[in-house]
Amino acid sequence: MNPGSDVTLRDVARASGCSVSTVSRVLSGSRPVGADAARRVREAAERLGYRPNQVARALRSRSTATVGLVLPQITNPFYPALVRELTHVLDERGRAVLLADCDDDPGTEAARIEALLARQVDALLVVPVDEERSRTAVAAAAGRVPLVLLDRSCGPGIADLVAVDNTAGMALVLDHLAARGRTRPCYIGADGTNSAAAERRAAYEVGAAALGAPPRLALGDFSAAWGRAAVDRLWNRESGPEPDALVCGNDLIALGALQRLRQLGVDVPGRTVVTGFDDIPPADLADPAVTTVRQPVRDIAVEAVRLLEQRLDDPAAFPCRTVRLAPQLVIRASTEPGDHPAHGTGDTAPSAPGPTGGTAPAPRSPDSPSASHSSKAAQ
Amino acid sequence: MNPGSDVTLRDVARASGCSVSTVSRVLSGSRPVGADAARRVREAAERLGYRPNQVARALRSRSTATVGLVLPQITNPFYPALVRELTHVLDERGRAVLLADCDDDPGTEAARIEALLARQVDALLVVPVDEERSRTAVAAAAGRVPLVLLDRSCGPGIADLVAVDNTAGMALVLDHLAARGRTRPCYIGADGTNSAAAERRAAYEVGAAALGAPPRLALGDFSAAWGRAAVDRLWNRESGPEPDALVCGNDLIALGALQRLRQLGVDVPGRTVVTGFDDIPPADLADPAVTTVRQPVRDIAVEAVRLLEQRLDDPAAFPCRTVRLAPQLVIRASTEPGDHPAHGTGDTAPSAPGPTGGTAPAPRSPDSPSASHSSKAAQ
DNA sequence: GGGCGGTGGGAAAACGTTCTCCCACGACTT
DNA sequence: AAGTCGTGGGAGAACGTTTTCCCACCGCCC
Numbered sequence: 001m002n003p004g005s006d007v008t009l010r011d012v013a014r015a016s017g018c019s020v021s022t023v024s025r026v027l028s029g030s031r032p033v034g035a036d037a038a039r040r041v042r043e044a045a046e047r048l049g050y051r052p053n054q055v056a057r058a059l060r061s062r063s064t065a066t067v068g069l070v071l072p073q074i075t076n077p078f079y080p081a082l083v084r085e086l087t088h089v090l091d092e093r094g095r096a097v098l099l100a101d102c103d104d105d106p107g108t109e110a111a112r113i114e115a116l117l118a119r120q121v122d123a124l125l126v127v128p129v130d131e132e133r134s135r136t137a138v139a140a141a142a143g144r145v146p147l148v149l150l151d152r153s154c155g156p157g158i159a160d161l162v163a164v165d166n167t168a169g170m171a172l173v174l175d176h177l178a179a180r181g182r183t184r185p186c187y188i189g190a191d192g193t194n195s196a197a198a199e200r201r202a203a204y205e206v207g208a209a210a211l212g213a214p215p216r217l218a219l220g221d222f223s224a225a226w227g228r229a230a231v232d233r234l235w236n237r238e239s240g241p242e243p244d245a246l247v248c249g250n251d252l253i254a255l256g257a258l259q260r261l262r263q264l265g266v267d268v269p270g271r272t273v274v275t276g277f278d279d280i281p282p283a284d285l286a287d288p289a290v291t292t293v294r295q296p297v298r299d300i301a302v303e304a305v306r307l308l309e310q311r312l313d314d315p316a317a318f319p320c321r322t323v324r325l326a327p328q329l330v331i332r333a334s335t336e337p338g339d340h341p342a343h344g345t346g347d348t349a350p351s352a353p354g355p356t357g358g359t360a361p362a363p364r365s366p367d368s369p370s371a372s373h374s375s376k377a378a379q
Numbered sequence: 380m381n382p383g384s385d386v387t388l389r390d391v392a393r394a395s396g397c398s399v400s401t402v403s404r405v406l407s408g409s410r411p412v413g414a415d416a417a418r419r420v421r422e423a424a425e426r427l428g429y430r431p432n433q434v435a436r437a438l439r440s441r442s443t444a445t446v447g448l449v450l451p452q453i454t455n456p457f458y459p460a461l462v463r464e465l466t467h468v469l470d471e472r473g474r475a476v477l478l479a480d481c482d483d484d485p486g487t488e489a490a491r492i493e494a495l496l497a498r499q500v501d502a503l504l505v506v507p508v509d510e511e512r513s514r515t516a517v518a519a520a521a522g523r524v525p526l527v528l529l530d531r532s533c534g535p536g537i538a539d540l541v542a543v544d545n546t547a548g549m550a551l552v553l554d555h556l557a558a559r560g561r562t563r564p565c566y567i568g569a570d571g572t573n574s575a576a577a578e579r580r581a582a583y584e585v586g587a588a589a590l591g592a593p594p595r596l597a598l599g600d601f602s603a604a605w606g607r608a609a610v611d612r613l614w615n616r617e618s619g620p621e622p623d624a625l626v627c628g629n630d631l632i633a634l635g636a637l638q639r640l641r642q643l644g645v646d647v648p649g650r651t652v653v654t655g656f657d658d659i660p661p662a663d664l665a666d667p668a669v670t671t672v673r674q675p676v677r678d679i680a681v682e683a684v685r686l687l688e689q690r691l692d693d694p695a696a697f698p699c700r701t702v703r704l705a706p707q708l709v710i711r712a713s714t715e716p717g718d719h720p721a722h723g724t725g726d727t728a729p730s731a732p733g734p735t736g737g738t739a740p741a742p743r744s745p746d747s748p749s750a751s752h753s754s755k756a757a758q
Numbered sequence: 759g760g761g762c763g764g765t766g767g768g769a770a771a772a773c774g775t776t777c778t779c780c781c782a783c784g785a786c787t788t
Numbered sequence: 789a790a791g792t793c794g795t796g797g798g799a800g801a802a803c804g805t806t807t808t809c810c811c812a813c814c815g816c817c818c
Binding site for chain 2: 051052053054055056058059064066069073074075077079080081083084087088091096097098099100101103112115116117118119120224252255256258259262263281282284285286287289
Binding site: 008009010020021024025028030031052053054055056057058059060061 | 773774775776777
């Protein structure tokens with residue numbers, strides 16, 4: 001009772017009275033085959049419980065139908081949702097995912113990428129640890145195999161990139177604050193050297209200046225601990241006027257800040273409002289729930305895979321493309337005094353979906369998230 | 380500059396003036412080789428940038444050095460930390476991880492397992508979706524390849540299991556509550572049919588009865604939404620006396636409950652205390668931070684890999700083993716009125732580390748094939 | 759000086775597919 | 789009636805390793 005344990009093509013061939021070639025043709029559909037033989041083969045395969053050996057197939061066809069997914073830190077709560085969508089999209093296409101976690105270290109990242117390449121992955125999806133220190137490893141990998149960067153860039157011209165439009169997201173936040181009459185905002189973000197940190201920071205500076213708000217930044221890292229520390233610094237010391245809005249670089253910072261504000265007895269959203277970025281699951285669990293910028297995770301995954309497969313189909317490289325996807329403002333209790341159900345999430349969506357004008361040599365704007373006009377993209 | 384792109388053993392052989400066999404022997408160390416030839420081979424390999432093709436290696440040696448990791452839902456915030464530890468431990472052993480997400484559906488789970496087996500994974504690590512509906516797929520897979528269950532069981536005698544000792548964890552919670560003089564607890568848990576849900580529920584019932592507390596259960600699922608709903612039910616309706624302690628089946632439930640309690644103006648931990656289970660990251664971010672039972676995630680990963688490799692080494696099957704690891708109570712503000720720093724996490728650890736009784740071999744015993752004797756929850 | 763272990767190395771057979779040739783045969787064209 | 793397709797099928801060469809043979813050589817002991 002161990003069907004399919006070690007049944008090979010040869011066994012099926014013998015059992016069906018055909019040759020190995022014929023069996024392969026029937027089962028992989030690589031060439032039409034006579035109806036009669038086809039039936040015999042299929043019967044035999046079924047009866048013996050034949051399962052094609054993907055390793056052998058990969059060796060011969062030079063394609064493993066496997067992609068490597070390289071993350072800086074899977075414990076960052078933004079990534080699980082991304083991983084989920086990516087695995088599902090790829091799985092639909094018959095591809096498996098080799099996962100690698102880098103512990104936020106560029107050295108580890110380089111090693112993992114190397115290991116994945118040795119395993120002959122067909123392509124790589126990488127969220128680089130650092131904009132600069134990841135560059136050489138990423139560039140080298142991109143020379144060997146199709147590679148798409150996710151969420152964070154790695155310098156221009158290195159590889160395709162799919163990411164949320166951080167600038168647009170920050171603008172949504174600032175518009176929202178302006179509409180609520182907040183005039184003394186402070187940005188609590190990360191001085192990290194990954195591109196998301198830099199873009200959000202820059203977008204805040206530009207946007208705040210446009211609103212006539214005083215430029216005020218507190219920079220640490222993307223952690224809840226830093227959110228707490230930043231609040232301590234802003235409230236305990238005499239460091240200028242008390243902010244009436246804390247614009248946080250991501251949700252972890254916002255959650256930490258919120259926790260400390262409560263402990264200090266500062267009313268949110270009355271005395272100060274707080275916003276986050278990413279819309280990680282716990283953002284909705286805090287009290288008050290955090291107003292934040294939701295990333296279009298599903299679209300990011302779909303778009304990334306689309307780019308990947310284009311490159312797979314046509315190794316003759318396109319120029320590097322950048323796709324920026326529009327985020328969505330999710331207004332919750334941390335900026336809205338009103339009663340928020342806090343059940344189904346009273347999300348509001350004043351922003352348009354679809355890709356926004358980004359950088360890059362004209363992304364295929366028209367057909368991004370849903371339209372399936374994909375692949376043909378000339379060349 | 381494209382070194383190492385397609386360099387094969389043959390190329391190295393030619394360049395070093397040796398035969399393919401010799402090169403293979405030098406590089407894989409499968410047999411001693413003359414010092415002179417070895418040097419020439421290594422030089423040539425280095426110079427050409429040779430990288431062994433793992434696919435070919437796998438085909439010939441019948442081992443891919445790859446394990447499949449099957450999760451019910453990677454977006455469940457408990458899993459990322461587990462995935463992290465597993466990938467690190469396996470990576471140290473030169474093994475890669477093929478990740479599969481099941482969307483909490485047993486059918487999908489079966490399909491993913493099948494796909495991983497077709498890819499010739501050396502072994503499987505599975506957190507089963509459901510104790511019963513996952514059984515046939517898991518049992519079938521366990522017949523083909525070494526398989527270790529994680530976190531949740533799947534019926535007795537199916538496969539090795541490594542999990543936290545849920546019973547001990549619940550006992551820690553109940554002791555803590557008793558020490559704080561709480562006498563009207565209520566359990567908010569899941570009626571799901573995975574073993575963790577069942578074990579925690581059963582442990583609560585037994586433990587609460589032993590303390591003389593009235594048996595009171597509210598069962599839904601392992602989500603924050605259910606935590607909120609349960610609180611509504613307990614506070615809004617006239618359904619018995621108001622609980623002075625909410626023992627939640629996991630942290631998500633606790634976070635949802637906490638959020639609703641605050642909205643209702645119920646003081647925590649004054650009027651009622653709240654506990655969780657798992658110690659997921661946001662448990663420390665809530666306010667008050669949640670007292671919870673921390674799973675020894677690192678140990679679970681190490682132990683699981685140890686079991687896996689034992690089976691890999693010796694296909695002559697041991698009997699099924701179950702390893703239960705001791706959890707740790709983490710006391711935070713949701714049960715302690717005192718001032719909790721909420722910075723570095725004022726964790727307390729009144730429980731002993733290491734595996735607990737009830738089952739299983741000592742963690743360090745190299746090859747004690749001690750009998751499986753899984754916990755009572757297993758039918 | 760003729761066996762005889764031990765050592766270092768090469769040729770070639772796997773591993774289980776896919777894919778390129780090549781052949782046989784019938785049905786058309788000329 | 790002789791070519792020329794098109795179609796269905798088989799033999800066998802890849803793919804890049806590991807591993808099993810087998811040979812040549814060296815020094816050693818009887």
